[in-house]
Amino acid sequence: MNNIIDFLYLISIVVFIVGLKGLSHPETARKGNLTAAFAMGAAIIISLFAPMEAGDNNYLWIIGGMLVGSAIGLTAAKKVEMTKMPEMVSLFNGLGGACAMLIGIVEFKHLPAGTEMVSGAVFANIFALFIGAVSFTGSLIAWGKLNGSLRDNLKLPFPQVLNILTLVAIIGASALLMSKPELDFNLVFAILGLSLFYGVAFVTPIGGGDMPVVISLLNSFTGIGATGAGLIYGNDIMIVGGILVGASGIILTVMMCEAMNRSLINVIIGGLGASSGGSGS
Amino acid sequence: MELLINFLDQYLAIITVLVLASFLGMEIIGKVPTVLHTPLMSGANAISGVVVIGAVILIRRAEATDYITLVLGFLGIVLAMINVVGGFAVTNRMLDMFKKKKK
Numbered sequence: 001m002n003n004i005i006d007f008l009y010l011i012s013i014v015v016f017i018v019g020l021k022g023l024s025h026p027e028t029a030r031k032g033n034l035t036a037a038f039a040m041g042a043a044i045i046i047s048l049f050a051p052m053e054a055g056d057n058n059y060l061w062i063i064g065g066m067l068v069g070s071a072i073g074l075t076a077a078k079k080v081e082m083t084k085m086p087e088m089v090s091l092f093n094g095l096g097g098a099c100a101m102l103i104g105i106v107e108f109k110h111l112p113a114g115t116e117m118v119s120g121a122v123f124a125n126i127f128a129l130f131i132g133a134v135s136f137t138g139s140l141i142a143w144g145k146l147n148g149s150l151r152d153n154l155k156l157p158f159p160q161v162l163n164i165l166t167l168v169a170i171i172g173a174s175a176l177l178m179s180k181p182e183l184d185f186n187l188v189f190a191i192l193g194l195s196l197f198y199g200v201a202f203v204t205p206i207g208g209g210d211m212p213v214v215i216s217l218l219n220s221f222t223g224i225g226a227t228g229a230g231l232i233y234g235n236d237i238m239i240v241g242g243i244l245v246g247a248s249g250i251i252l253t254v255m256m257c258e259a260m261n262r263s264l265i266n267v268i269i270g271g272l273g274a275s276s277g278g279s280g281s
Numbered sequence: 282m283e284l285l286i287n288f289l290d291q292y293l294a295i296i297t298v299l300v301l302a303s304f305l306g307m308e309i310i311g312k313v314p315t316v317l318h319t320p321l322m323s324g325a326n327a328i329s330g331v332v333v334i335g336a337v338i339l340i341r342r343a344e345a346t347d348y349i350t351l352v353l354g355f356l357g358i359v360l361a362m363i364n365v366v367g368g369f370a371v372t373n374r375m376l377d378m379f380k381k382k383k384k
Contacts, residue, residue: 016328017309023324023372024310029317030376033324037369040331047334048341055342058351062340065355069362076363077370082378088371089323096330096364102357103335106350110342118284120292132332212319219326226332231295233338239295240302241331247306249325252318259315 005050009237012046015039016241020248043237087146090139090215093222097135100225101192104129107232108188117178121232126174128228129188130195135221137199142215145208152208159205160269166198210267213256217264220249320375327368333361 016039022032048062073092080088104125115121144150156162170191177187206214223245230238257264289296313321336357343350 017305020325020328021309023321024313024317026314026317026379029320029324030373030380033320033327033369033372033376036324036328040328040365040369043331043334044337047337052338052341056345058340058343058345061351061355062337062358065336065340065358066362069359070366072359073363073365073367074370077367077374080371082374085323085371085375086319089319089326089368092364092367092371093326093329095360096326096332099330099332099336099357099361099364102353102360103332103339106339106353106357109350120288212322216318216322219322219329222326222332223329226329226335227299229332229335233335234295235334235338236298238331238334239298241328243299243302244306244309245325245329245331247303248310249306249322249329251307251310252313252322252325255313256318256322259318 001051005046006236008046009043009235012039012043012237013240015042016237016244020244043241046237047235084147086212086215087143090143090146090211090218093215093219094136094139094143096222097132097139097218097225100128100132100222100229101136101195102132103229103232104132105188105192108183108185111183115183117180117183122178124228124231126177126191128225128232129192130170130174131221131225131228133192133195134199134202135218135225137196138203138218138221139199139215141200141203142211142218145203146211154204156201156204159201162201163198166194166201170194170198206268210262213253213260213262213264213267216249216253216256220246220253223247223249316379320372320379323368323372323375327365327372330361330365330368333358333365336361 016036019032019036019039022028022035024032048059076088107125111121111125141150145152173187173191173194177184177191180187203214223242226242227239227246228242230236230242254264257267310321336354339357340351340354343354
């Protein structure tokens with residue numbers, strides 16, 4: 001039975017790839033989008049019926065969540081003005097990141113007692129948690145900058161230093177977590193807090209005009225976060241679907257930079273430099 | 282060293298898939314005209330909502346009385362479904378506009 005499920009997932013992955021390919025050509029873009037949507041629907045249905053070794057299924061919670069989420073998503077997509085599309089995409093993207101983050105947190109709770117802390121499982125949890133959280137707060141900042149609720153020139157003090165220190169702290173906390181004999185939930189929350197903050201620190205210094213590039217980059221992050229969550233469950237469609245978005249998102253980000261005659265480093269560091277008195281440029 | 286060998290033993294198949302899929306993702310979109318940048322970003326964003334499947338598995342594996350997991354999983358499904366459904370719908374609207382412009 002598990003073989004059949006994996007095979008059905010494989011078909012969905014292929015349909016995803018066909019859809020993504022269609023999306024990148026003008027004549028086939030619309031069809032490609034519908035194809036990808038179809039693959040997503042199929043993958044979700046498969047995940048509902050795949051056999052589980054344990055658990056109570058709790059279908060009411062799942063269906064309820066899907067109905068609420070779909071209704072909100074559909075309404076938001078219908079109502080948004082054409083000029084506000086990029087910020088809508090950013091908000092959607094942040095919510096996907098938040099889902100990866102939630103999965104990372106909850107799965108820490110579910111690690112069986114006596115789990116080896118230096119293990120792929122713990123690493124995948126930290127990874128999904130970190131990338132998801134960065135994508136979540138980063139996208140919210142990008143959304144706020146685009147719709148004007150955050151000032152464009154909003155700054156944090158010493159952005160480069162702050163960014164690097166936060167990143168080092170996250171790596172340090174993760175290493176500490178993995179070096180302990182047992183799960184220390186305080187460290188999990190420390191990593192969560194630092195990651196949420198890193199998303200803010202990463203995006204805040206970048207100017208409003210560069211936001212589309214940043215959104216594309218964060219979108220790529222969410223894909224990688226989905227891969228991280230997929231690693232937790234060993235679920236192929238999440239792993240491959242996520243990494244496809246992650247990889248194509250990076251390429252798209254670079255192309256968007258080229259369309260503006262900039263380099264990706266220039267957008268990220270340039271943004272950072274500008275806020276420390278232009279020394280970076 | 283032993284740690285590394287064990288790690289490879291356990292994860293080599295997945296690492297292979299990851300590496301190959303990354304190359305596929307980079308090659309797949311090829312040259313994209315500038316007008317399609319935003320719709321492609323939006324469409325890819327909807328696909329990244331595949332993370333919803335993780336939340337589905339999370340809830341299905343939970344016991345019916347494990348309310349923390351159920352509530353957080355429910356929240357995860359709601360958020361990810363907004364990403365999926367909203368993402369595909371918004372992309373469709375963008376591409377509709379593109380079609381009308383062309384005429």
